[in-house]
Amino acid sequence: VNHSDGKAGVGNEGDEVARLLRLAGPRPQPDTDLETMARAAVEREWRVMLKQRRLLRARRGWLAAAVIALTVTAGVVGMRVARNSAPAWVGTIVSNRGPLQVTPTLGHGLDSSGDALVAGTRIQTGNGGGALLAVGSVALRLAGDSALILQSMHAVHLLKGSIYVDSGGRSDSARALLVETEFGSVSHRGTQYQVQAMPGRYLFAAVREGQVVVTAATGVVSLARGDAVRVTAANEILRETLPPYSEAWQWVSEYAPEVSIDGRPLSAFIDWYARESGLTLRFVAPATRADSDRTILRGTVSGLSPQQALTAVLATTDLDADLTTPGELRIGKRADAVRIERNGSE
Amino acid sequence: MHDDDRQIVEQLRNGDESAFRAFFANYFPRLYRFVLRRVGDDRETARDVVQAALGKAVHKLHLYRGEASLFTWLCQIARHELTDERARRVRHGVSPSDLVAREEDPEIRAALESIPADSSLEPEGARQREELADLVHAALDYLPQRYAQVLELKYLEDLPVESVAERLGITGVAVQSLLARARTAFREACASLDHALEFSKGGEP
Numbered sequence: 079v080n081h082s083d084g085k086a087g088v089g090n091e092g093d094e095v096a097r098l099l100r101l102a103g104p105r106p107q108p109d110t111d112l113e114t115m116a117r118a119a120v121e122r123e124w125r126v127m128l129k130q131r132r133l134l135r136a137r138r139g140w141l142a143a144a145v146i147a148l149t150v151t152a153g154v155v156g157m158r159v160a161r162n163s164a165p166a167w168v169g170t171i172v173s174n175r176g177p178l179q180v181t182p183t184l185g186h187g188l189d190s191s192g193d194a195l196v197a198g199t200r201i202q203t204g205n206g207g208g209a210l211l212a213v214g215s216v217a218l219r220l221a222g223d224s225a226l227i228l229q230s231m232h233a234v235h236l237l238k239g240s241i242y243v244d245s246g247g248r249s250d251s252a253r254a255l256l257v258e259t260e261f262g263s264v265s266h267r268g269t270q271y272q273v274q275a276m277p278g279r280y281l282f283a284a285v286r287e288g289q290v291v292v293t294a295a296t297g298v299v300s301l302a303r304g305d306a307v308r309v310t311a312a313n314e315i316l317r318e319t320l321p322p323y324s325e326a327w328q329w330v331s332e333y334a335p336e337v338s339i340d341g342r343p344l345s346a347f348i349d350w351y352a353r354e355s356g357l358t359l360r361f362v363a364p365a366t367r368a369d370s371d372r373t374i375l376r377g378t379v380s381g382l383s384p385q386q387a388l389t390a391v392l393a394t395t396d397l398d399a400d401l402t403t404p405g406e407l408r409i410g411k412r413a414d415a416v417r418i419e420r421n422g423s424e
Numbered sequence: 425m426h427d428d429d430r431q432i433v434e435q436l437r438n439g440d441e442s443a444f445r446a447f448f449a450n451y452f453p454r455l456y457r458f459v460l461r462r463v464g465d466d467r468e469t470a471r472d473v474v475q476a477a478l479g480k481a482v483h484k485l486h487l488y489r490g491e492a493s494l495f496t497w498l499c500q501i502a503r504h505e506l507t508d509e510r511a512r513r514v515r516h517g518v519s520p521s522d523l524v525a526r527e528e529d530p531e532i533r534a535a536l537e538s539i540p541a542d543s544s545l546e547p548e549g550a551r552q553r554e555e556l557a558d559l560v561h562a563a564l565d566y567l568p569q570r571y572a573q574v575l576e577l578k579y580l581e582d583l584p585v586e587s588v589a590e591r592l593g594i595t596g597v598a599v600q601s602l603l604a605r606a607r608t609a610f611r612e613a614c615a616s617l618d619h620a621l622e623f624s625k626g627g628e629p
Binding site for chain 2: 094096098099100101102103104105106107108109112113115116117119120121122123124126127128131206215325341374376
């Protein structure tokens with residue numbers, strides 16, 4: 079990881095161009111999580127297009143055969159066409175770790191990035207595994223030893239284990255998602271939240287950002303940031319609290335969309351880290367924020383956890399992160415020239 | 425004719441995975457900025473619009489003939505999506521953004537779409553820095569991406585030629601040549617935009 083603050087001088091021949099480019103500053107980049115989700119959706123459409131092309135070619139072949147042989151009736155052709163029409167794509171596997179059982183299979187090898195999923199698909203992760211899915215326009219992280227059925231673009235049935243839903247802070251119809259479980263259902267109004275289903279025992283839901291509504295047999299509960307609820311097998315509704323920065327959210331970062339930092343402002347990376355960690359971001363001084371807007375990152379943090387990535391990135395700048403206040407990420411100028419190594423030790 | 429763009433489209437239609445990755449990596453950020461300027465910097469809406477536009481574009485690839493650049497063609501689809509988005513906002517009682525991007529001026533749009541075939545901008549004067557930034561960013565987005573990339577690495581990040589060469593995987597000599605062409609295309613683009621701006625100002629009461 080390295081960075082440039084773009085302040086050094088330039089050669090004579092490019093002065094005019096350099097001046098314009100610097101006046102304008104770097105081009106704004108889409109947030110990585112936005113890009114990841116959009117890519118999954120566009121890739122899904124692309125695969126649908128490819129499948130439709132293949133079907134169209136096949137139909138032409140069938141029709142030609144029917145004409146030549148004069149034995150295939152239009153009804154049979156119609157039935158085959160209907161049977162082979164494009165399935166209802168509802169989601170995409172963005173990434174996964176460990177083995178993933180996907181039923182029914184799609185026939186071109188499974189558990190890989192870009193696989194499109196149809197309604198009715200059952201997805202199960204193994205112990206220590208996990209997956210990031212794009213369901214409609216919502217990012218869904220599935221923890222290890224968890225199983226769900228994709229019912230539609232806007233509904234999943236969590237059979238067991240934990241999922242984390244991130245709607246990007248919006249609640250429009252495109253991002254609606256109903257999570258059904260044995261003991262109740264959870265819907266959101268623009269949020270980040272997790273739902274845990276323990277078959278025969280309880281449903282647990284907790285909110286990191288925004289609002290969710292939990293509907294159980296004995297009542298409806300609205301939850302906001304930091305709230306949690308447990309619905310027991312006896313249909314008791316037990317309110318709890320779970321701070322957005324609690325360790326109970328830690329598993330979520332293991333399946334975060336890979337963050338791309340190359341060519342992006344440092345501030346965008348810090349914003350991402352704060353949201354990903356459930357922390358409230360504070361810059362010690364407005365000038366620090368401005369500095370981080372101007373600093374363009376280069377390199378990659380691929381394979382690093384969010385915390386490791388923050389340490390690695392800040393080590394290349396004169397900024398430091400203060401995490402001593404619970405729930406807060408304070409960014410300020412480093413008081414001294416201590417260099418933080420990539421492994422986080424000083 | 426934009427033969428390179430037609431080739432990309434053909435690869436996409438044939439299911440080339442690497443072509444899809446390159447297509448998305450190249451066009452998503454550029455289209456995102458194109459839309460972001462038109463939705464009042466609402467990032468989520470911009471994402472939705474671009475996602476919808478690219479989602480439709482991949483179904484219409486067979487209609488791309490190469491008369492315009494692929495980016496221009498995608499922008500046209502994004503414009504339709506923006507219109508739909510504004511209609512949706514009105515239907516849901518939300519005021520559509522009153523921010524009209526400078527690029528929507530027909531003269532500016534024409535100038536942008538003719539890049540890199542055109543004419544030096546002197547940024548002195550009363551023009552707002554933000555407007556200038558929008559225009560410079562738009563010009564960079566309409567340039568061939570290799571040009572925009574080399575200009576930013578050299579002049580915005582101030583990297584030496586050797587580092588730019590390493591980053592782009594080409595020789596130092598090739599970087600110098602690329603830079604020369606990119607500077608020319610960028611100056612011409614800015615001059616076109618400047619002319620268009622002056623023209624549109626001249627038309628104001």
